Amino acid sequence: MIKRLFILMMLAVMAVIFLNLAGNYRENTELSRLGHYYAENGPQELGAPNLVTAVVVTYRGLDTLGEVTVLFISAAGVGLLLRRTRRKQDDEDLEQGDRAEETAGVHKPASEIVETATELLLPMVILFGIYVFLNGHLSPGGGFQGGAIIASGTMFLLLALPESHISRLMIAVIESLSGFSYVVVGVLGVLLAGGFLDNRIIDPGTYGALFSAGAIPLIYVFVGLKVGFELSAVLDRFRKEDTGPL
């Protein structure tokens, strides 16, 4: 009872603070100085029409590297938490009931509609994911969004064909290679251009073309692959039946 009262009081205080915040809010009529700099110089400096991409990949590139690291650690954490544990003798009965329950759920096949739709849509979903991360510097989108779309393709696959096997080894190899390449591109920026993750190591090319904006498409391909395979691995881990190591 007293706990509920405290919770209500805390929420009321937060609500008062938020009301004050919202009451004093005035919409900006012009950009902040930093935003103004990025909007004015971003396109010429980096050759990327999408300013958000310019900020994410180059101006604040180090943050994005940290973000990719956080995602990697969380994927590793999910893998560690949901790994298959050695069955203990004491838990045998409990586990047996558990397993019967699980297999009953897993072996129920998906409906005809879901399977056919997946067969038709899966290549297109993956192609769309690749399109989104290749065009990240030109249009809304980028590595994280494209990676999420690829992972939703994996989700499709797991829904329609729950038995399908996803190679952990392939996921690990592609993920590590793209993460490593991302850092290599960043270090090349120190050696060949203005600093870590500077995208001008490659000639910016024609403004607005697919292969332009220096290293941004390259970085987004690595980020897209890494995120896509990492999220696929997470989805695979959340499946009921563990397929064993690698």
Next chain:
Amino acid sequence: MSLIADTPISLIVLCSGLALVLIGLWGMLTQRNMIRMIVGFSLTDTGVHMVMVSIGYVTGGTAPIINDAVPIAEAASRVVDPVPSALVLTAIVIGLGVTAVMLSVAIRIYKARRTLMIDECTESKW
């Protein structure tokens, strides 16, 4: 009707975001089921993202992407602030990672205790 039409769009987004933060906090504090607590966290997370996006809005601004509609010369006067958008992009991905780890902890607790109620896990209570 006209009250809504007169309110700046970013204020509507800001208020919805703050309301979502409150609903999510309420859910995290009062619910005893772990899945519901995680849903509360997700709501708070989304609310914070909405607040951040609304703060970056500039009156009459459009998406910070230079194309035929927004020529380079007019970019600085016609786009919204790209920095909060980039921060939200980062925050969404990190929120996703945190949610995934929380869900797997919930699965582990369920496997060990056969329950999702937080009241059953008394050994970590002070």
